[in-house]
Each structure stands twice: as structure tokens, then as C-alpha cells.
Amino acid sequence: MPIKINKETCVGCGACVSQCPFGALSLVDNCAFVEETKCKFCGKCATVCPCEAITVVKEEMEAKDDLGSYKDIWVFAEQKKGQVAGVSFELLAKARELASQKPNTVWAVVLHDGSNAAICDELIKKGADKVLSVSAPELKDFDDLTYSNVLYRLAKERKPEIILCGATTIGRALMPRVAVMLKTGLTADCTQLHIDPETGLLIQTRPAFGGNIMARIRCQNTRPQMATVRHKVFAEMEPDASRSGEVEAVPFNKEDLSLRSKVLEVVENIGEQVKLTDANIIVSGGRGMKGPENFALLKELAEALGGAVGASRAAVDAGWIPYAHQVGQTGKTVCPKVYIACGISGQIQHLVGMQSSDVIVAINKDPECPMMKIANYAICGDLFEIIPLIIKELKK
Amino acid sequence: MNIIVTIKQVPDAANVRINPETKTLVREGVESMMNPLDAYALEEAVRLKEKLGGKVTVVCMGPPMAEAVLREAISLGADEAVLLSDRAVAGSDTLATSYALSQTIKKIGDYDLILGGKQAIDGDTAQVGPGIAVNLDIPQVTCVRKVRECADGKMVVERMTEEGYDVVEVTLPAVVTVVKEINEPRIASLKGKMAAKRAQIKVMTAADIEADLTRLGLKGSPTNVVEIFSPDARQGGVKIEGAPEEQAKSLVTALKEAQLL
Numbered sequence: 042m043p044i045k046i047n048k049e050t051c052v053g054c055g056a057c058v059s060q061c062p063f064g065a066l067s068l069v070d071n072c073a074f075v076e077e078t079k080c081k082f083c084g085k086c087a088t089v090c091p092c093e094a095i096t097v098v099k100e101e102m103e104a105k106d107d108l109g110s111y112k113d114i115w116v117f118a119e120q121k122k123g124q125v126a127g128v129s130f131e132l133l134a135k136a137r138e139l140a141s142q143k144p145n146t147v148w149a150v151v152l153h154d155g156s157n158a159a160i161c162d163e164l165i166k167k168g169a170d171k172v173l174s175v176s177a178p179e180l181k182d183f184d185d186l187t188y189s190n191v192l193y194r195l196a197k198e199r200k201p202e203i204i205l206c207g208a209t210t211i212g213r214a215l216m217p218r219v220a221v222m223l224k225t226g227l228t229a230d231c232t233q234l235h236i237d238p239e240t241g242l243l244i245q246t247r248p249a250f251g252g253n254i255m256a257r258i259r260c261q262n263t264r265p266q267m268a269t270v271r272h273k274v275f276a277e278m279e280p281d282a283s284r285s286g287e288v289e290a291v292p293f294n295k296e297d298l299s300l301r302s303k304v305l306e307v308v309e310n311i312g313e314q315v316k317l318t319d320a321n322i323i324v325s326g327g328r329g330m331k332g333p334e335n336f337a338l339l340k341e342l343a344e345a346l347g348g349a350v351g352a353s354r355a356a357v358d359a360g361w362i363p364y365a366h367q368v369g370q371t372g373k374t375v376c377p378k379v380y381i382a383c384g385i386s387g388q389i390q391h392l393v394g395m396q397s398s399d400v401i402v403a404i405n406k407d408p409e410c411p412m413m414k415i416a417n418y419a420i421c422g423d424l425f426e427i428i429p430l431i432i433k434e435l436k437k
Numbered sequence: 438m439n440i441i442v443t444i445k446q447v448p449d450a451a452n453v454r455i456n457p458e459t460k461t462l463v464r465e466g467v468e469s470m471m472n473p474l475d476a477y478a479l480e481e482a483v484r485l486k487e488k489l490g491g492k493v494t495v496v497c498m499g500p501p502m503a504e505a506v507l508r509e510a511i512s513l514g515a516d517e518a519v520l521l522s523d524r525a526v527a528g529s530d531t532l533a534t535s536y537a538l539s540q541t542i543k544k545i546g547d548y549d550l551i552l553g554g555k556q557a558i559d560g561d562t563a564q565v566g567p568g569i570a571v572n573l574d575i576p577q578v579t580c581v582r583k584v585r586e587c588a589d590g591k592m593v594v595e596r597m598t599e600e601g602y603d604v605v606e607v608t609l610p611a612v613v614t615v616v617k618e619i620n621e622p623r624i625a626s627l628k629g630k631m632a633a634k635r636a637q638i639k640v641m642t643a644a645d646i647e648a649d650l651t652r653l654g655l656k657g658s659p660t661n662v663v664e665i666f667s668p669d670a671r672q673g674g675v676k677i678e679g680a681p682e683e684q685a686k687s688l689v690t691a692l693k694e695a696q697l698l
Contacts, residue, residue: 043528043655062665078500082528082655083665100528100655121600182603185567185577210598214579217567221535226659229531229562244663250448250559257664301576302607305593310601318599322697346698364582364618365597370558371473371617379697396671400697402688408676417674418691420684430685435698 043082043098044075051094057086062254104262110200111264114140117192117206117215118149118164118172121183123157125164127319128207130277132270133168135234136205137278139243142236145202146170152191154181165286168278172286177293182307183211186299189218194297196223201265203243205234208269209318216269226260227267230374232274232397242266251370251393272318273376274397315349317366322348322379325368325395326356329384329405329424333361338428339383345435351375351395353385369394383424387412404428438491438587440482441542443553443569444510445472446503471506474554476513478615480622482552483514485587491549492516496541498526498534504638512625512633519545523643525650530658531560535568537653540646542573550592551612555580563614570612577612578605582619 053071065079066086073086073095084097114136119126129149136147149169151160155176164172175191188211196204196219204219206212208230220227233246237259243266245258260266317323324343326336336350343350351368352361368375370390380398385391387403387410395401396415403416404424413419420427449470471479482493495510497503498521507518521541529537542551551573556563563579570577582602583595590609595602597616607613625633643653651657677687692698 062667077524077527078502080527081662081665083662085665101661102656102659103651185570185579189571210580210596213563214567214577217531217535217562217564218571218577220564221532221568221571224532224659226530226532227564228660229560229564248668249561251561252668255666255668256662257666258660259663260660263659299576300608302578302605302611304603304605306604307598308595308601308604316599364616365601367617379692400692400695401671402692414673415671418677418688419673419675420677420688422681422684426681427685430681431688434685434689 043100044077044080044086045096045098046073046075047094047096048072050092052092054091056089056091057095060085060089102262105264108262108264111202113146113148113201114203114205115148115150115196115201115265116169117204117212118151119207119209119211120151120153120157120160123153123160125151125160126207126209127277128209128270128272130167131272131275132205132207133164134278135270135275136203137168139203139234139236142238143241148173148201150192150195151175152180152188154178156181161288163280165288166280166282166284168284170286172288173291174288175291175293179298180293182304183215184299184302184304185214185218186301187297188215189222190297190299191293192219193222194294195291196265204265204267206267206269208271212269216267220267223265225263225265225267227269228258228260229269231268231270234268234270243268248397251389252396271374271376315343315347317349317351317368317373317375320349320375320377322346322381323351323368323375323377323395323398324348324381324383325351325353325385326362326383327353327385327391328355328359329386330356330361331384335425336362338425342381342428342432345432346379348377348379351380353391382412382416383428385412386410387415438485438489438550439548440485440491440493440550440552441545441548442475442479442482442493442495442510442515443538443551443565444475444479444495444497444506445557445559446470446497446499446506447472447557447559469502469505471509472554472557474556474558474615474617476554476622477617477619478552478554479510479513479515480620481584481615482550483623484620485550485584486514489587494519494545494548496521496538496545498522498537498541501640507638508633508636509625511636512629513623514629517639518636519639519641521641521646523653525643525648525653528655528658529653530660531562531564531568532659533653533657535565535572536657537643537646537648538565539569539572540648541641542569544641544646549609551575551610553612553614555614555616566612566614573610573612575610575612576607577614578607579614581613581615584619
């Protein structure tokens with residue numbers, strides 16, 4: 042067993058019990074007891090035990106013997122209709138920073154149909170040293186199997202040390218497949234990345250338990266080290282026209298084409314509205330909006346701010362606004378620069394979806410509700426009176 | 438149409454709190470529940486069975502107490518339940534978990550479709566569904582908001598995207614993960630509750646699923662947690678007081694000054 046408690050030396054002080062982040066320890070007959078199903082083997086208990094009664098036997102995967110042969114940082118450049126997702130550019134900028142801490146080059150890998158001839162150039166101007174471009178009509182739309190076959194083949198042959206990808210619908214379908222095919226580790230939905238100066242490993246920080254706990258994760262014994270990363274946590278580079286780089290066109294291998302799934306139609310029905318995940322500003326409404334007709338007011342505010350409209354589960358469940366707008370545990374996770382919560386009390390399930398926003402504004406008639414307590418700017422009052430005034434103020 | 442639904446038992450996050458002094462999770466009084474997104478997968482499976490015939494088998498990996506969510510699933514219309522429970526799987530990351538669950542599914546056999554929630558609300562990885570698909574060498578569609586058709590060994594579904602949705606045709610068997618929009622789960626009937634009480638939950642061990650022990654638990658997990666910490670709790674900020682006109686003006690000024698607008 043990975044955690045051993047020496048009953049002879051344990052004095053039953055309970056220091057470990059109060060320090061366990063997962064509530065896995067308790068005192069039984071005046072001796073520490075670990076509940077294995079709750080234990081995440083983080084080892085915090087061993088470090089706080091005053092009598093060294095706890096030992097963590099670090100069982101781990103055997104290290105592969107070719108770890109040294111992996112190099113370079115890859116960013117999967119997600120494209121739709123030839124347009125690269127914002128988060129891919131954000132990751133190129135972050136990859137440049139990581140590459141400066143450890144001599145490495147930054148590669149962008151793009152799978153596309155070639156309709157945007159400028160795509161590779163754009164990736165170089167925004168941070169890539171090299172672009173691997175696989176272009177074929179079959180790669181126009183994302184297909185889980187075909188895309189993962191292509192990326193797997195490239196990674197297997199060329200051995201990148203790190204692969205980063207946006208935590209988008211595509212990224213979170215594609216990367217888990219590639220990681221399992223490569224039999225390596227993948228950390229989902231990271232919000233911080235850095236290189237450990239001692240080991241040179243990529244340390245991946247991500248929220249767990251709905252953001253109540255942050256975990257730093259590493260992948261020591263297999264390569265590549267892979268992570269999907271939340272949008273908007275890193276800033277993209279200004280395009281630098283003086284940057285130059287190499288573009289390698291890799292032919293599409295027909296063996297990688299899967300016919301077991303096929304996109305029949307791509308429907309973009311959110312229209313002219315700003316996408317929630319791309320928005321710098323989100324105006325969100327909850328139960329306090331009182332009815333579907335009042336979301337027009339939020340839309341007006343969002344338009345005045347150049348932002349998107351979000352909603353709490355209560356508003357979505359009441360049928361006031363489609364599910365695509367729902368922020369929170371069973372909806373989307375967002376981290377805009379400004380989140381304006383209108384008539385949202387701030388239940389934990391909603392907070393976990395937006396609490397990493399840079400600035401939170403709450404407008405609510407209840408000054409004691411959780412959202413008002415965590416807001417950077419809390420406005421107590423009638424939102425139907427205040428929002429039109431804000432719109433007026435913005436239009437001045 | 439035989440459908441397998443993967444279910445996870447998770448802590449009810451609504452009650453997970455941080456002890457402000459020790460900055461650790463307070464688990465006391467926190468109940469365990471069926472991962473909410475898995476409930477939508479189960480409902481979709483039961484609806485497909487009601488339309489097309491066949492059976493629904495729920496499968497869960499967890500400690501013996503996870504039996505509770507499997508019984509709940511039976512009360513909601515599942516026919517059979519399998520619990521993979523073994524100390525050897527403790528500490529598994531998503532690579533090891535997808536391997537363990539795919540071995541269990543191989544053992545159950547005879548399936549046309551595997552359904553699950555988009556992700557679990559404790560780990561939030563969304564990686565196990567695709568991992569199972571790779572291990573079983575079958576196709577996948579994630580984040581499905583609607584099943585349009587299901588016939589002749591094929592399914593047409595709508596995958597939710599950032600811009601709207603994609604209509605995807607997939608050959609069965611396949612792994613499909615679902616979002617909340619797909620349906621409105623039913624409430625357990627009295628008959629369902631009775632069935633849940635009587636149900637035999639089949640418990641499998643690592644030996645039963647013929648797993649390679651080096652691919653389970655910490656040994657089978659390439660990722661490990663090096664540090665756990667509490668995020669800085671958000672501190673409240675400024676209360677903007679005054680008449681509504683002043684409040685509106687102060688807010689816009691503050692946001693402009695902070696260069697947020």
C-alpha cells in the first residue's frame with residue numbers, strides 16, 4: 042500500500058487529519074487511519090506528521106528509457122473554416138515563454154483543408170518557430186478518429202516533449218485519444234503551466250472539485266507531456282511581422298482516414314452574438330431576471346460592452362434562455378476579464394464556472410447573497426433600474 | 438440495442454467547503470451522489486431501450502459504497518449493474534481508469550453503444566470516455582445534445598460546439614458522451630425503487646476483468662499530483678452605493694479606470 046501508518050510511533054495528535062486536503066484521514070483508537078478510497082496519495086500527511094509515523098511509498102510508473110530523445114513544444118492549432126482558435130495563439134505565446142526556460146523550439150501543428158493560404162504564416166507571426174501543416178480536403182472538419190490518427194502518427198515519429206492544446210470541445214475530444222494512443226499522461230483544463238527549474242518537467246496546474254482545490258500535476262516517466270489549457274488564461278502575442286519560421290507540409294496519409302464517423306452538417310446558430318468562451322466581457326442573468334423577455338436588456342448591455350450573454354442554471358431550466366448560454370458546473374466554464382452577474386445569487390454550482398474571472402460585478406437586490414460577497418464591485422439595487430442607466434452611461 | 442452506461446460516484450460539490458483555517462476540503466456531512474451528467478446519459482439509454490428494445494447495463498468503478506449509485510441507476514430504468522471494485526485501482530489517473538473500465542466493458546461484452554456524461558463534476562477531465570473508445574477501438578462523439586436517429590447500426594447525433602452544433606453520423610458500437618441539454622431525467626418510480634432494492638449488483642475485481650496490474654492504480658498512471666493547495670479565496674471588493682444613477686456612473690468609471698472597457 043502506498044500510505045503506511047506506523048501504529049507504534051503514531052501518537053494520535055491528529056495533525057495529519059486536519060491537513061489532509063481530501064478528508065481521507067481520521068483518528069481510530071487514537072491512531073491515524075487512512076481511507077484509501079478518498080486518498081489521492083499527495084503525501085501532505087507525511088510532511089506534517091511530527092513523529093514521522095507516516096510513510097508514503099511512491100509507487101509509480103516505470104520510466105521509459107528514451108525520455109531524453111523527446112524535444113520541442115508542440116501547440117495543436119485548432120482551426121475551423123481556416124480560422125485559428127484564439128486559445129491556440131494564446132498557447133503559442135505561452136509555449137515561447139516555456140521554451141525560453143529550456144532550449145526548445147515551438148511548433149504549431151495544423152490540420153486543415155488549405156482554404157486559408159495565410160494560416161501557416163499567421164502561426165509563425167504569432168509565435169511558432171516551425172509549422173507542421175497537414176492539408177487535405179478530408180481534414181476540413183474535425184473528426185475525432187481521423188484527427189487523432191494524424192496527430193498520433195506525427196507525435197510518434199517526431200517525439201515532441203510537450204503537446205499543448207486548447208480545452209475546447211475539439212481539444213477535449215482529441216487530446217484524450219492521442220494521449221491514450223501514445224500511452225502517456227494528459228492533464229485537462231489547466232490554468233497555469235511552468236517548467237520546474239530542478240527537473241525540467243512541465244508542471245501543470247488545474248482546478249479540481251469545482252475549483253475548491255488546485256492541483257499541480259506532472260508527468261514524469263512518459264513523453265510527451267500533454268495538457269489541454271483553458272482559454273483566456275494566457276495572452277496571445279501581437280503579430281510580429283519580422284518573425285520568420287519554417288513551414289513543413291506533411292502529406293496526409295490516407296490510412297489515417299476513418300469512415301466510422303462523419304460530420305454531416307456544421308450549424309452555427311449563435312449568430313452575430315459573441316461566443317461565451319471568446320468574450321472578454323460576459324453579462325449573465327439569473328433568477329432575478331424574472332422572465333425570458335428581460336434577457337433583451339442583458340443583450341443590450343452586452344452589445345454596449347462588446348460582450349456575450351451568459352445565464353445561471355435557474356434561468357436556463359426555466360426556459361428563459363437556451364442551454365448554450367449556461368455558465369457553471371453543468372454548463373460552460375468561463376474566465377473573462379469582466380463578469381457581470383445580474384440577479385444571480387451565486388450558488389456554488391454557478392461560482393465554479395466563473396470564479397476565475399478577473400473582475401466580478403454583481404447587481405442584486407440581496408446584499409448578503411454569495412455573489413455580492415465575492416464581487417469586486419457589488420451594486421445593491423433593482424437591476425431593471427440600474428442596467429438601463431449603465432447602458433446610458435456607456436453610450437455617453 | 439444493448440447499451441452500457443458508465444457512471445461515477447462523486448461528492449455533492451454543493452456541500453464541499455473549504456475550512457478557512459486549515460484550507461482543506463471539509464468532507465464531513467458531504468453526501469455522495471451520481472455524477473449529474475451521467476444521469477442524463479442513463480436517461481438517454483433508457484429512452485433508447487424503450488424505443489428499440491434491448492437492455493441497459495450500468496458500470497461504475499469505485500469503492501464498495503459506490504453500489505448506491507448503481508442501485509439508484511436501476512431505480513431509474515437500468516437492467517443490470519456492474520461494480521469494478523479493487524484496491525489495485527486506487528490512485529488511477531484517467532489513463533489507468535479508461536483501461537480498467539474498458540476491460541470491464543470487454544468482460545460484459547455484447548454492446549452496441551456506450552453512453553456517459555460529458556465529464557464528472559469532481560475531476561472535470563472529460564478524458565475517460567474518449568480513453569475507453571481508444572481502448573475498445575470504436576468511434577466516439579463527445580458533448581452530444583441530441584440523438585436524431587438510431588437505426589441500422591448507425592446513429593446521427595448533434596454535438597454541441599462553441600458556435601452551435603455539428604450533425605455527426607457515427608457507426609455503432611461507439612462511445613457517446615452527453616451534455617445536459619439532451620433530456621430531462623425521470624424521477625424513480627415506485628416499481629423502479631423496488632427493483633433497485635432487489636437487484637443483484639455484480640462486483641468485479643482486477644482479476645475478473647483480466648487486467649494487467651501494471652496498468653492500474655499509481656503504477657499505471659503517468660500523471661501524478663505533486664502538490665495540492667487552496668486557491669486564494671476571492672475577497673469581496675467595493676460596495677457601490679448611492680442613487681441608481683450614481684451607482685451606474687461609478688461602475689462605468691471604475692471599469693474604465695481599470696482599463697477593462
